[in-house]
Amino acid sequence: LASGSVAIDAPPLSRTVEVPVTAVEEGQDYNAYVSCRDNAASPNPQASNSNSQMDVTYDVTPPSNVDGFPRIGSVTTQAVTVEHQLQEPGTYYVVVVGRG
Secondary structure, rough: OOOOOOOOOOOOOOOOOOOOOOOOOOOEEEEEOOOOOOOOOOOOOOOOOOEEEOOOOOOOOOEEEEEOOEEEEEEEOOEEEEEEEEOOOOOOOOOOOOOO
């Protein structure tokens, strides 16, 4: 479904890598196998792979407004300024329509 790698060349010897995946399904269990080798001229591979189990759960909670938002700022005949804050990363949309 996916693979990726990250080089760890200098201390601290810790890195995080995000591996894009495709075709995973919510509610299914998967395994992630991790292997490594050193950077020697003739690389020495890890003796055995590490295995981590994963549960796939999608974010099913929609974002919500932070208290006091959205706020309308300046209004001109050409633009409306909207200040908005969400409690999680997301996209907000603004539609201006006539009242009445």
